[in-house]
Amino acid sequence: MPNTTRPSRFQEQVLAGVADIGGALNRELPINRPTIYVYEAPVRLWHWVNALAIVVLAVTGYFIGSPLPTLSGEASDHFLMGYIRFTHFSAGYVLAIGFVMRFLWIFWGNIHSRQLFYLPIWSRKWWSGVRQELRWYMFLEKEPRKYIGHNPLAHIFMVLMAMSITVGMICTGFALYSQGEGIDSWQAKAFGWVFRLFPNSQDVHTWHHMGMWVIITFVIIHIYAAIREDIMSRQTMISTMISGERQFRDDRED
């Protein structure tokens, strides 16, 4: 595994503690360090803000498609649908702005921050990783390989099912939002092309709704895989998205 990250002060101290016995510091450092800082603070912040936005969007979006039971009394006494839609649109803005910021972060962030925005389909090693990971999930491998960022299978899954769908949801979402804002709005100018693909906006509603289910499916698999890998794999998963540090459980090579 390529590893260019220098050991942190903390790691050096820990290693120094270990080294008291065998004088390890004088030897070559092991190729696989026990922990590596992978997800920088903005990436982690984005992950959790995005997760929260998705929950809010899915719940409010569902109730926009299938509204709550009707309310009685004067129309002026209530604004339920208005609040639900407002919440949906606000969360939509949070998701969209977050997405743009997250994209921009690839220009400042570390190498791992770029992983979500491309698939290294030209790399033979990567494809072998995909095969190995697939076999691991089909219970055909004894143990998975170690990866600093996403493993190749997770990488495919992230790019195709999370990032692409998010882009699709942002485009269809803003296109639908532009219907209320009017054809002179910037939303209509920027996202009106969606109605070239689907001239009847009813279809855009339908696909936007299907997108929600794709994301829900993603969330199910994502959470399962995170927990499973946290327990089964050779590295930390869940705590990595909280502290940013990825800890490896062994220092063997692949």
Added chain:
Amino acid sequence: MGVATETFYDVIRRQGISRRSFVKFCSLTAASLGLSPFAATQMAHALETKPRVPVIWMHGLECTCCSESFIRSAHPLVKDVILSMISLDYDDTIMAAAGHQAEAILEETKEKYKGQYILAVEGNPPLNEDGMYCIDGGKPFVEKLKYMAADASAVVAWGACASWGCVQAAKPNPTHAVPIDKVILDKPIIKVPGCPPIAEVMTGVITYITTFGRLPDLDRQGRPKMFYSQRIHDKCYRRGHFDAGQFVEAWDDEGARKGYCLYKMGCKGPTTYNACSTVRWNNGVSFPIQSGHGCIGCSEDGFWDKESFYDRLTTINQFGVEANADRIGGAVAGVVLAGVAVHAGVTAVKRLSTKRDE
């Protein structure tokens, strides 16, 4: 029909319409087009001085509901005005001439007003069997349409048929009926969709073209912005109930009697661009939602193939399964969830057994 060199004003004065009524018409039309008060003067001037525009009105596969709507414009004067304003040289449904005499007018207009006349098309051409599903004057309609479009200055697509295809183009579309912009490729086309379009929208469009000598601003889909830039939902008088969360849940419930929002009954107002909720129908008397029925989205592309008019969530036909987004998405999510549970179970068993082996 009149000689096309006289002005519109000449014609209506000859018909005994007062100048006062004429000016009133101009103001009314300018207002309905969303133009400034000065436009009324401009309009009056244009109608007094410009020669009338020859219009050829052709009928393909259609039901004539556009014509029926057109001759029922709200302002009692409007239909007379419009019919005199344009020199309606050919309209096989309402013209006096018939047979060879009528067909001769087409030739004459095409020659005499080359590049000047407006071609208004109601209905659309079927393309299967070389267009034999719609024969007009002994020829396939599609040929006649292309022939007349070749020398027109602009083309007006009346209604959902000419604009989108409508019911004759519904799946599986045995005659292969297509909207006219699939066969007329080199002319500006203005789409005035609706099944039928609102009478005032039709007359407004014609007045605009006659007055200003050009097509009005069109949106991305080729519809005049002045009438199709907002949804029924945006100007619906029941919108307050929508925002409040007050819906009709069944056709005979309390909400239906109180005039709550028809969103849950599948009203297509939120996805339909038209002027029904502002202009309304039949002299501004009412429109579908006001009569207690949801909008069916008749001015939208493909409205005829979107399954029930009474479902909020569109039925999706995929792989022979008919279901809406929630049922399909819910099923997929359910299957994945079950798969995850099984996978987790196998993982646990496998881990326990390997632990024991060690």
